[in-house]
Amino acid sequence: MKDGPTPAMKQYYTVKAAHPDAILFFQMGDFYETFGDDAAVVARELDIVLTARGRDRNGERMPLAGVPLHAADGYIARLVNKGYKVVVCDQVEDPKKAKGVVKRDVVRVITPGTLIDSAMLSSSGAKYLMAIAPGKKDAWGMAFLDVSTGEFFVSTGDGGRDCHEIVSEVVRYRPSECIVPESCGDAVIDRLRSQGVLVSRYRDEAFAPGAAAALLCEQFGTASLAGYGCEGLDEAVAAAGAALHYARETQRSELCHITGLATRLPKKAMVLDAITLRNLEITKSIRGDTDTATLLSALDATETPMGGRLLRSLLIAPLIAREAIEQRLDAVEYFVAGPMVRADIRSRLHRCADIERIAGRIAYGNAGPRDLATLRESIGQLPALKACFAGDLPAKITEALASMSDLAETEDLIGRAIVDDPPAMAKAGGMIREGFNPDLDTLRELATSGKDWIAEFQQSERERTGIRSLKVGYNRIFGYYIEVTKANLHLVPPEYERRQTTANGERYTIPELREKEALIATAEERLSAVEAETYANLVATLAAAVPELQATARAVAHLDVYAGLAEVAARYDYTRPAIEESGRIVIREGRHPVVERSMDVGFVPNDTELDGSGNQIMIITGANMAGKSTYMRAVALICIMAQMGSFVPARHAGIGLVDRVFTRVGAFDDLASGQSTFMVEMLELANILNNVTDQSLVVLDEIGRGTSTLDGCSIAQAVVEFLHGKAVTGPRTLFATHFHELITLEGSLKRVHNFHFAVRDTGREVTFLRKLIPGATDKSYGVHVAELAGIPKKVTDRARTVLKEAMLQEPRTGAGGQPRYTQMLLVDPGEGTAVTNPAVEELQRLNLDEMTPLAALNTLHRLRDLANGGDGRR
Template identity: 40%
Template sequence: MYEQYLRIKEDYPDTILFYRMGDFYELFFHDAEIAAKELQLALTSRHKGEFVPMCGIPWHAADAYFSQMVEKGYKVAICDQVEDPKTAKGLVKREVTKILTAGTVIDDANLESKLHTFLGAAFWQENAGAFAWLDVSTGAWTGVQVSKESELWQWVYKVDPKELLVASGMEIPELVKINGAVQLVYLNAASHFDLKRSEKRILDVQKVQELSALGLERKPALVRVCGAIVAYLEQTQKYVPSYLSAFEPLDMGKFMVIDEVTERNLEIFRRYDGKKGIGTLWHELDFCQTPMGGRLLEERLRYPYKDIARILVHQDVVSHFFDNPKKLQALRGFLGKIYDLERLSTRISVNRFLPKDFLALRDSLAFLSDIFNVLRQEDGALPTDKSLTFENVPEGLGRLLKKWDSCADIHTLLSESLLDVVPQQITEGMLFKAGYHAELDELIDIMEHGESRLQALLAHEQEKSDLPKLKMGYNRVFGYYFELSRAQQQPVPDYFERRQSLVNAERFVTPELKELESKLISASEKRNELEYRLFQELRVKIAEERPRLLFMAGLIAQIDYWQALAECARKKEWTKPVLDEGNDIEIKDGRHPVVEAVIGKSHFIPNDLIVNEKKRLLLITGPNMAGKSTVLRQSALICMLAQMGAFVPAAFAKIGIVDRIFSRVGASDNISQGQSTFMVEMMETARILRQATKKSFVILDEIGRGTSTFDGLALAWAVMEELLKRANGQVRTLFATHYHELTALENKFSGIFNMNIAIKEWNNDIVFLRKLIPGPADKSYGIEVARLAGVPAHVVHRAKELLVLLEENKEKSEKRVERVLLPGVADFENSEDKTNAFHKERETVANTAELVENALKENPILKELAEINLNTLTPLDCMRLLFEWKEKL
């Protein structure tokens, strides 16, 4: 046994080998030590002499242990008995039947139901490279071919595969190596990434004659990575992955580009701390009722649409559900009963299923007709079959309904064949209903009515042989027998065969009794064997229907996506945006969807935003904590949501189509690569300046803050100038900064417009009004923010003293900066235009402050509050006043 174990282990040195022995999976040597530690198992030894570490797990509970090992980053090789121990001569033959890895698992225990789990492959050689990714659990895969190595790794960061296949010797960025979430798998380049071998593998698996059928012509690097994925699946899963969907390269011309930096900055899937769930956009949008719908939502969040016609088709269906709340709620009820059709059909196709998967599929298909009926309802009533023109539903929904397949034949087959309760394993029998198969019915009848058959045979023999005192008995040695006492001894028929003589009785058997006994003894085993064969035949029939099941899974996912957006819009009171091909963006009472959900709608201050020809770059100033970053992010998210076909958190929104969202917000560094916060900031800024187009939307926060004041100011200034030059000044930009000197550029460059987040000073304190208003901020309020953050009072006091000293030289410093940074201005002090602009700017600030002050004074509640004598109020009076003020508001 040890020789067999070590021989198998030699072929799979990088795995933890689970070796099947009877009803257990055993582990030996170093694998046993690892498993015992990771799974909290008792470590023992098989021999009393030399210590050979050993531990094991029960076969029936193995999946849970496998899942734990995969989650901890190990590869698990499952070695099963591949011949019947009853017929085996000598040691039972064993082979590795599958290898479980982080990127190839298909069991629900290892997967997040509403998110994809990807197996990726990357390749780079000379001036070409490619990256492909596959969700093994669904069979859906795609990829991109790139001309720059930096783009290759950007795609890897964005898709974030669980496993990444690379050729041995390929240079891997340190950031990928240290990312614990991605397991690197080095493969032999000649065997896995060879172009000719890869081409053959792809054509065989996809069952096509030419690569052009898959969009892979003239994409050699992409062919290599696809071939590597197929080879790796064959190697680890021990089957040819013919179930894979047709490969289709990702066409980014159809989608808005959201790179990995922007995805992180906008906290779409993960918060800044790397955690999922509350605090992410995905969490706030996820009203999906099915796993397929959840994964489609994830896909759209990564790739919103760019084509306005397609966006409007989706938007119309979302509006339809939004306007029909009864239909929406009925639809949500039925969708909530649908299991994961994609992953169920995959497990059935690759023969890695459990009996319960068939019941889940059966129960899901039962509701397809109900969903169809809800979707085609008109004013709460079903149309007649003759009127099924779907003219009263949106175009996108109508096209879907015309292709509907309720899969009634598959549901009928499963309903008529399987019991409502089935065992955990296929080998345990008790799977099929009576009436499904004649031979099985006989075996079931024998098992269920064996005792009555024995009694019927006894009664028959008593009557036939005239032996009324004949009895029947059983023991383990002789089995079933007829017994006749000596006191009642009578002649017995010739076919009675004496089996045993006792002092007081004689025991006999008959050919009919022996035949019935044989049937009873073997019925259970025969039933299990027959049911196993019938179940495999049923699996083949269902596997052949995978294309239909996947098609309906896609339709259900699309419906679930639409209803989720509609439900989100109703729950959160979002509005339908207007989209056009222009370059303007207009948002009224815009809100941040995540921040609003966290703090509550009543506490969130909405803001207006207009980006047009005269206001192409909005320069936003204001102190920290005032809400600049929130305004930047919410504007980008509103554009993104609009192009998903969703409603948006605003009273009104008009969005000119965006081809790409660029962001540079927040602070982060890559210590492992020697990249400081400022280096990361400059790298992200460089990408924006090189790639932004007139259809892009750019949000920048605090450019240059990671270096000295004048270095940072100069860089921020230069970045603004470059953005104004790109695409003839058409790049739409929100630029938040602390450098007040930049506000002077409003009068120098067309397209710049100053705005600030309003602050109110009150009794030596500051109040963040969170309101975006025209004009520049008058000062930074940094010291006040430091005080609010809890900086010791004596430090704050000293900072104020130093600020007074520094501000004495402020005017001289501003003049020097203007002379240096404003080309063609020799003396700012003598420049009449600049002086006028300076005073105009101050007037704007003063006027804005006055407007805010007047607005506060005119509020009747504030007037009443100013006149109240707090010393004379009782607690009851306070409650009454609060109630009255709330009623007035």
């Protein structure tokens, strides 16, 4: 630009300098324009045309990309959901009245973690803003705030090596954005970004504990934070204060719907770290960025968005207090026992909208007319919902019903104010019901009668002038006019005043039309302003009911979760678990809650008995694809389900309380940090061994396979010995391995027992029976699995040859000279049936002490014939 930037572009540069890390939407007339690098990003991400206009401050062509004002929310939502921040700068004065350049100001700062507009929230799930603040000795405070609902809580974690606990909280709650102090080290930020989180540095003073506590007390209207359980947790308070400060600053609002703070410390719930959440696929599938085929998807039969969010929060933090678990189970059992009540309640819940988020938008002041109409319909379901309950009720249901407000006045106010089918946006007009505001009714009548007058005027002028084609039209420049075609110009009366010549004729006006035009224009302009003011006052009045709406939404969410868990239990034959403090885990006919849904044939259930002082460690050997991993995961998932308050997929389950579930399964290279599969395995194993307690449940699958056989076997044995220890009890452990040398530990460690999955091997065909039985096996059937996977026959045939040669050379002894042994299932008995195979019966009758070698060989041939279905006559 030869003469420097224009006044408008000077405004742009000033605003952009204040928000360098955001995309600036700068209003220019009916468009939002973006410039420079912002324009390049917008064009690429939104697939719109990138143009250029004028010159930037360096004299280069200025890239430009714009979107229409009326469609901006959709474009902004797409950018924010891709992880960008967007700053909206509006014209804040009428251009017609402006003296010089139009005044502009930032009206919104929209970030992924502070979304509140319904059009921009891509799902009903929680949308957390996370803040982390460092403390002493690697202690970190964490805060999570969902601006759309007002949910706000803090936690603490160890920010030591690899930020393991911080990452676990990220995986658990999936924040959309995280703010950290400006002075925060790059290592922590890089670790957060590796989890796909948008991380922003925020000024250090916002994280000062004193200032943070003062801001929180001001927000909640309290003298201290003692009632929120976070006294003494300075780093958590610092994080919470920074999160609130950031949200208020970006939203340009006091956010009055944020009325309290919860403290969720790890020791108050079962610990499920990031590795366990991933390995057990609690909320996210390992197979891709999807929420299907997860424990959450298997249990989620909720009918409301509030219920769905609550279910997820309960599932990722199961309880460790027996009484609290039993109270949830009582509520679920109430609904299981009453299918008719359950169906009635679920049908009414289905008609309830997201009361929690609508309440947040009312508090923020941007609730749309359709939000209010939906809220009225939802409130209308509450009396009938409460009427479904009668008699003695479980404590959790009684508690929820007591928290539900009547809200009759709110329903009545909305019903009187809002039309039955309102527009989505208030600026569209036409949302206030007739009779609610007398002044508005008067203006509507004037505007309507004015339009009727125009129609009557047109007809009377046609009759008076004899011009049958005469029309009365309107445009924004000339207002109302009389239009006459060229063929009829000789009939125009002398009192007509010409205003405009067109290609087809002339346009005129008369004093009478001008006077009426002024009245109509004034009425329509006032009508729009009065309706907007009426609606704004209505939303402000409804804001007083936000605390009651939030409490009611939480109550509805709890009822929805209990009824949904009951529906799943009834539909898939789950049973109520018995919660114990004995340390025993006893599961009869347990099933995997996710895998069983995807199977075309019936899922084979299995039993489990674990006891820290008896059957502490189960070493599980057996064929690939026999079901070891599925079985172990099923045991862990059943424990998690039981302690979160759900019925479980089993005929019986006695669950001794578990404080943490540790898992080490699968092989994952950490390419970002250059760590090998084996290094990742050892890091995860170190975390388990350093943090495990006697109340923990440990699931280990193929420890040591990422290195040489000798090293791997040595490590695996050392891990088993460590977990067993020298005390009288230890963590309950499921240990699957292909190191068959480990089966000898059963003889030297008294709380270690061998199990394997049965296989029917006829010599010609291998069948995986999926049944866990005592004893060990030294066969893995890897070549058979390779055939099932489609490996070329030439390869599998050669593999068999190599395997036979190796087996001939390998001595059949295990560690310490102990003989290996294999326990095969000779038959596949049905449930509850005794083994009656003739080969087994004859084996039981043999007197081995009196048998000669030749007789033994003949007997062995006969038994093989019997086992293969022959008559045994040889």
